[in-house]
Amino acid sequence: MPVSKYVYYDFTLSLCPxxxxxxxxxxxxxxxxxxxxxxxxxxxxxxxxxATDINYYKNIRNYNKASEYPLRFNTKTHYGxxxxxxxxxxxxxxxxxxxxxxxxxxxxxCPTCYAESSPxxxxxxxxxxxxxxxxxxVANEGHPDVVQISGGEPTVHPHFWEIMDLAKTRxxxxxxxxxxxxxxxxxxxxxxxxxxxxxxxxVYLQFDSFKPEALISLRGRDLTDVRMxxxxxxxxxxxxxxxxxxxxxxxxxxxxxxxxxxxxxxxxVRGVTFQPTQAAGRxxxxxxxxxxxxxxxxxxxxxxxxxxxxxxxxxxxxxxPDALTMAYALKVDGEIHPLTRYIDPSELLDNxxxxxxxxxxxxxxxRVLKIFSTAHSVDALDDDFKSLLCxxxxxxxxxxxxxxxxxxxxxxxxxxxDFDVRSVKKSCVHIVHPDGRIIPFETMNLFYRDAxxxxxxxxxxxxxxx
Numbered sequence: 001m002p003v004s005k006y007v008y009y010d011f012t013l014s015l016c017p018x019x020x021x022x023x024x025x026x027x028x029x030x031x032x033x034x035x036x037x038x039x040x041x042x043x044x045x046x047x048x049x050x051a052t053d054i055n056y057y058k059n060i061r062n063y064n065k066a067s068e069y070p071l072r073f074n075t076k077t078h079y080g081x082x083x084x085x086x087x088x089x090x091x092x093x094x095x096x097x098x099x100x101x102x103x104x105x106x107x108x109x110c111p112t113c114y115a116e117s118s119p120x121x122x123x124x125x126x127x128x129x130x131x132x133x134x135x136x137x138v139a140n141e142g143h144p145d146v147v148q149i150s151g152g153e154p155t156v157h158p159h160f161w162e163i164m165d166l167a168k169t170r171x172x173x174x175x176x177x178x179x180x181x182x183x184x185x186x187x188x189x190x191x192x193x194x195x196x197x198x199x200x201x202x203v204y205l206q207f208d209s210f211k212p213e214a215l216i217s218l219r220g221r222d223l224t225d226v227r228m229x230x231x232x233x234x235x236x237x238x239x240x241x242x243x244x245x246x247x248x249x250x251x252x253x254x255x256x257x258x259x260x261x262x263x264x265x266x267x268x269v270r271g272v273t274f275q276p277t278q279a280a281g282r283x284x285x286x287x288x289x290x291x292x293x294x295x296x297x298x299x300x301x302x303x304x305x306x307x308x309x310x311x312x313x314x315x316x317x318x319x320x321p322d323a324l325t326m327a328y329a330l331k332v333d334g335e336i337h338p339l340t341r342y343i344d345p346s347e348l349l350d351n352x353x354x355x356x357x358x359x360x361x362x363x364x365x366x367r368v369l370k371i372f373s374t375a376h377s378v379d380a381l382d383d384d385f386k387s388l389l390c391x392x393x394x395x396x397x398x399x400x401x402x403x404x405x406x407x408x409x410x411x412x413x414x415x416x417x418d419f420d421v422r423s424v425k426k427s428c429v430h431i432v433h434p435d436g437r438i439i440p441f442e443t444m445n446l447f448y449r450d451a452x453x454x455x456x457x458x459x460x461x462x463x464x465x466x
Contacts, residue, residue, distance in 0.1 A: 034051035051294050105119060146172075279417055
């Protein structure tokens, strides 16, 4: 009998990248990789690489947890995913991180920008709109875990400080500012004023490369000096910062280890987030057919380039394991101690075990004591680590603070090429729309960012072609 050259593994629904029509898709294993096979009746067959590590891709299913829903849903389920955002009643995860886009404008015109921002594009949101959007986030989440002030470039908003004050008056557990760092670097006193929003505040700093040619390709100009001056100020203030790296194959994916090592030397940096380019918005120097990176490819690149982490450290994030990979470590007296390697995925299924207190868990206690056996500054640290690991059993570790945390996150935002309905239902990074909807990041950029995009799929819906 004829034998297929691939192994059929799974079935899902995806999208045609040309017309955004919903299409059936097979997940198959071939030549040691994972591919998505799909066919659009108009645009034909497509084959998309979605993973370079079959074993890790299969192991993702072991890192799962019961869905956590928002306090309320915003839309009804009518057409089916992804055409009912949101959040519709069929979505399986609340907003772990909600993005509040306060402006479409930016002080750059990056060749890579999912929001297509520029100095002249779109408009600033009014304070009334922003206040209403914040209230919608709180109504959905109660005490939102993380809210990120974003854009565009949020620091160019003429009422930026009023926006920050509005956000800090809400019951938000952790507030972030997503920024390219230009105003931090160039505006005297700006970083100092940001430090006034501590505690529970962090800077999410664009930091793509050390190579001028890579920065020009991604951002339109060499921002090396800007990034270094911004980091100098943030380090002086010890203002918690995450470095955010947009990755493209052959452009800057050889720098992941170097960026991690650099980040570990910065007192203010709490981690690095790696994001492969999403084929949405503006991606002028990016060919999705040959330049895309898979999450497993990025994971392997980190392991190959870094001496700190091993394969047991970079594990799926249970709230959305297909899209998120993480490694957590402790920084103590200049040494790095990876921690996620000790997580047992079977614990994630036990909802009764919500917190691990390291003095009471003898095995964990001994590991932590071993890590701290040569530390001389632990007693001087103020706060407990009440929630050390995102979406995993919490660890209470008296004597540790957020300053001791270092994390690596791989965050993959699906686009029309690798879109998987099964995965997007667990999306936990959402954008609040000015009209009151809470929309997953992936579908926002594909369908809902502007009226023209929304009209495109609604036309399909009205002709029963979705």
